[in-house]
Amino acid sequence: MSTIKNDTLWLPDDELTPELAEFTRGIRAFANEKLAPHARAIDEQSTFRRAMVGELGDAGILGGPLPTAIGGSGWTPLQLALAHEELGAVCSNARGFCAVQTGLVTQTLAKNGDDDQREQWLKPLMRGEAIGCFALTEPNAGSDVASLTTHAVEQPDGSYRVSGLKHWVTNAGIADVMLLFATVDPKLKGKGITAFVIDTARDGLDRKPMEGVELGHRGSDHAVLTFDNMVVQKSEMLGPVGKGFGIALGGLSSGRLSVASGAVGIHRAALSAAVKFTTERQQFGQPLAQFQMVQERLADMLTSLHASRALVHRCANRRLHGTETHADVAMAKLQSTEAAATACDQAVMLHGARGYSSAFPVERLWRDIQALRIYEGTSMIQKGILARMLTT
Ligand SMILES: Cc1cc2nc3c(=O)[nH]c(=O)nc-3n(C[C@H](O)[C@H](O)[C@H](O)COP(=O)(O)OP(=O)(O)OC[C@H]3O[C@@H](n4cnc5c(N)ncnc54)[C@H](O)[C@@H]3O)c2cc1C
Incomplete structure (x- = not known):
């Protein structure tokens, strides 16, 4: 059997500073030790491995690009790119999880959340104690997300009642916290879209796995979300009304x-x-x-x-x-x-x-x-x- 002598040709290490090369080797070692042994099995069994979330949190990967002042690892964008290349080379389920949990949920919350929202969710998300999802896509609003119709209707007491349906939402079946994008007025298209950050344990929210067997990412969770007059408080709004797009x-x-x-x-x-x-x-x-x-x-x-x-x-x-x-x-x-x-x-x-x-x-x-x-x-x-x- 020949041994591979040529991996320096495809690894990024030679192009990096010694510090970045060491950082990259650290993520590679994590991926090989913690993710590689499960990558084939979770795909074949279509199983989301909950223990992976804690492992990613303990390794500082979920808080990677977040500032150290709020408990993150303070990575530069290049460190994020290097880390996610290493994860992607071993397990797309893990890399996809990180992209949603950190890239879509935690970073969006850190940038747009108020003090209470950040206090409630950022640390649990970065530590892997809570799972987040980003609920945007709908059956009739995929690439054209501005035409989403999940409707948040304001009530006399200032709360909202949300009705509609989302699908293909990663982590949605297991998420503790959801970034939800709904419109306060479908006629306004993008200008009516408003974001909310909500605890998923509430009435009026139904979650079901996607229909069918997925081509890939089989060790990930993808779900359909149905909102039936789900109550959302004004304090759960993320950013101003109409700025969700x-x-x-x-x-x-x-x-x-x-x-x-x-x-x-x-x-x-x-x-x-x-x-x-x-x-x-x-x-x-x-x-x-x-x-x-x-x-x-x-x-x-x-x-x-x-x-x-x-x-x-x-x-x-x-x-x-x-x-x-x-x-x-x-x-x-x-x-x-x-x-x-x-x-x-x-x-x-x-x-x-x-x-x-x-x-x-x-x-x-x-x-x-x-x-x-x-x-x-x-x-x-x-x-x-x-x-x-x-x-x-
Ligand atoms: C594994 C997986 C995970 C996902 N996770 C999430 C998630 O966490 N949260 C979430 O909200 N969504 C999620 N999605 C949904 C994903 O974002 C959408 O599937 C994607 O935006 C495309 O929308 P669509 O499937 O409705 O396709 P459509 O928008 O219907 O597109 C169908 C085809 O038409 C083409 N098309 C559409 N518009 C144009 C145009 N203007 N010009 C040229 N071609 C066009 C598209 O390129 C595509 O080839 C996930 C999807 C997958 C497969």
């Missing part, structure tokens, strides 16, 4: 860096598996990796990996310096998810029939990457953002 888009923009980084991790895992397999497997009297057509695919996978990572790190650095535009994260997400999908496709092909079985890692990578092209804005939506910026 901007709050949602801000959360998604921040979360897209995690998705892009996770895609780089998946891409890297696909390349690593493909190199290992093609250097070991012999056909026609020689390793597959000796055939030029196989070599071409491996070379393309390596080159596109670095192109993706370069865009992700560029976006992270611009975020650090406050110069990021919507184009930066759109390009990073578009490039990294699409290139990773191509790489996973090639990795499955290079494994032959073995690539078709969960006994080898590449079919899970192939299934998991599809969702990263869809959630937090599909690839077409990212292209639309870029085209609008170029032409208007």
